Amino acid sequence: MNQNRRDLLKGTIIGSGALIAGAAHAKPEPKGKPKPETYDVVVVGAGFAGMCAALEAAEKGAKTVLLEKMGRPDGTTVYSSGWIAAVGSRFQKNHPEDSKEAFFNDMMKLSGYHSDPELVKVYADEAGDGIDWLADHGTPFFLWENLPAPELSRCVISPGEGISGGSKLLRCLMAALDKAGVKIHYNTKAVHLIKNDKWEVEGVECLTPEGPKHYRAKGGVILTTGGYGANEAMVAQYIGAWAAKLIVRGSPWITGENLLLASEVHAKLVNMDQFYAGPITPTGHANPSPLMHAGYGIQVGTNGKRFVPETWLQVPKAKAIAERTPDNRSFMLIGQDADANDNILSNTIERFGRLGYKVPKGDTIEEVAKAAGVDPVALAETVKEFNAAVKAGKAKELDPPYEYETPHALETGPYYMVPAAGGMASTMGGPKIDKDARVVNFEMKPIPGLYAAGAAAGGLWYQDDIGGNQLGGGMVFGRVAARHAAARAKASKAAK
Template identity: 80%
Template sequence: MQRRDMVKTSLFGIGAVAAAGIAETAAAAPAKKRTREEWDVVVVGAGFAGMCAALEAAEQGAKVVLLEKMGRPDGATVYSSGWIAAVGSRFQKNHPEDNKEAFFNDMMKLSGYHSDPELIRVYADEAGQGIDWLADHGTPFYLWENLPAPELSRCLISPGEGITGGSMLIRCLMKALEKKGVPIRYNTKAVELIADDCFNVEGVSCITKEGRKDFIAKGGVILTTGGYGANQAMVDQYIGPWASRLIVRGSPWITGENILMANQVHAQLVNMDQFYAGPITPTGHCNPSPLMHAGYGIQVNTQGRRFVPETWLQVPKAKAIAERTPDNRSFMLIGQDADANANILSNTIKRFARLGFEVFKGDTIEAVAKAAGVPEKNLVETVKAFNAAVKAGKAKELDPPYEYDEPHALETGPFYMIPAAGGMASTFGGPKINTKAEVQNFEHQSIPGLYAAGAAAGGLWYQDDIGGNQLGGGLVFGRVAARNAAIRAKSRKNA
């Protein structure tokens, strides 16, 4: 036998044996047929946006199911303060000085005019009536009035009464969904969109405790899974390795399923490097932001040196902590004189104590530096230079500049050092949506049957936003997606 014939025969033999092995395995363990459910609308992700979408779809007459991969609602909303930014609600009748146009302009300005103006216009037009809709379903609100621009009197807050405001929003919506008869399927992880050969989305396939199950959606699938901030690989890929040092301020389960599934049908992804940030304690998840913008004290790194302008707002400041320090760690050094400003220091310390977080304290700069583990000599030199500049009226000439108009020297003890790390609250990027909340493909065409809302959608936010915009976006576009998916379901039924 020729050598090449032996090789051919051997390869054939190996292939035949392998094929036989596969056949035997298949015969021994036949593939299970997936169970299947049919609905008008399937919503993926039981957060604020998802619950708003599910409730609206039900009110539009759709047969809707809400899917959640965890054993309870545990997305970003439950970790939030529950602010929703809006104008024109019934709670804001005493503020005729504000209007939708001014609201729109401020949101666009904060984004550096990178946000999709058509989406921002929908938000400005519908957020106020969305607040009223939530209130009609039993959600309590009060208006936080006369805040500094751009918040002004635009922030509606759901009081937590011992829980976070975001948790209160979720609880109220859960009651409304139960009353409406909308089922929530927990421990149901969506892993794959079901689409035809032309990428028309027909449903979503999930892993459940009972095995794989397909949920068919006549009107469409609405992605409300949140962003990808807790997925370190995606953070590295889309934002950069430095951002992986950021502490996740919200849910650890927001891991980018919206992106993984949208990629399957060639969705266009936008603003993927953008996210909302804020300072947070390295452990305990206490928010030091109110203290950091009071005009008292200085911010130093773990070497006891100032490294960032204290007047920066929380988004650039949080990013700077992660970018400008090797360990994403800093401290706010503040003296007892800060309590001259509405007891802001003592209130912060009490709030931290309730949350189980202890701040470092010392009667002198040396003592507080030692308590915090910061080089004493460096911190003493930093404070000495700062105090001298304040007394000479040259604080704005420091490097970095200290730009408060009325700076206060650090001379009144005891002194406190409050740890502050950069934290990621939510990502801004995701599958691009249009004004109907339909996900767009690379050719800027809607992908039939696929919608997105909240942090699972891209196009609304870029760079920064007004406090409460994140929940507001989930409210507005969750309802928009639901209305359009319900219309599509009706049209396909009648076809």
């Protein structure tokens, strides 16, 4: 997926990431504090999931506030291409061949059947309606049709129009929130959950520039803070030390507050070693993925040798770069003949240039190797072996196998070495939620008043997903959580 990472939401990224720490016990509100602000629903984290939750809650009649620790919306959505995976939306009416059942089956298969089927079913059932709901609130979409399986015609995209598609989604939601009268309180960092003697969550304590502040929630607190991919200590703890080499592809402020807060009430954490990965440049934020799957060239490490099947999709390939190379560095060696494929090489080089990254170039294999800092003798030998196998029709017998059906020998210069490191896009683990987006405890019982959605929740995704599932999960379960919390606030008022 192409990602525009320069023209993001206006503003300067400021703030600091949270380091992992032992979870402090949530406690009743201390005496002597200023009178807290009271709402029906409190949403923590102004990303895509949080904005969907806040808007849905407000439209269900709940007095709602949205809290954000940074000075602007600055989560991973800003860096995304704005894809949402769904079936059954108004944009997909010309594709009756697809179905919610087939959608469900494909998502479960990609997860290795580890995802919670109850959650995946909710996603399959509600994603199409969610797309229409966003469109009704002014979000532009177009459908990218007839992609290879499992994307098919399931990817509805918000065109960035000069900014990233994810930024466009947020801008449209911010306008809708403003119209609905929902306030976003920036520079407001949630640090503790407020609970009563029954361990029912009643609000959240925050740090603000003016000092500590308490936000009470009659219906519930919804965690939409994202995951922990930018917290190196948590990544090393839950995934492994090797994963700490991964380059953060999204926001540097997604630092695990969902885990710290939910652990205060003994939330069950699941799928903590799972994450969504993708290639990225070692410096900057240029995404080489489109070129890497064009069927041209070979992928080599800094030692000049192939180390991974080029046909692997971006998630396993990104993980392999970090795991199989000593420095999480690799290059896609590609020749000028790749432009026969819709000018994909020229387009990539031009896009990298706009993002400030100059792709190493050379008229010969040795020359391009030197430009990239790769052993020229080793790379020349790798190319010689590859070309011979291609001409003999034995590319699939190479180690690792080169499995494109129509391989192309590397004989047409100039040559380019397109850099690709393994990148961390988002984590998949977190506090386990049920079908109502309620966070559950170790005994799998819902924790009253606590909800989670998006990358702040666990149980929905595992191993891999369909392009657009991450944003789709935030949309679906943000709305589910909001409906349930709003209804809980209404019931609380009626009981009094």
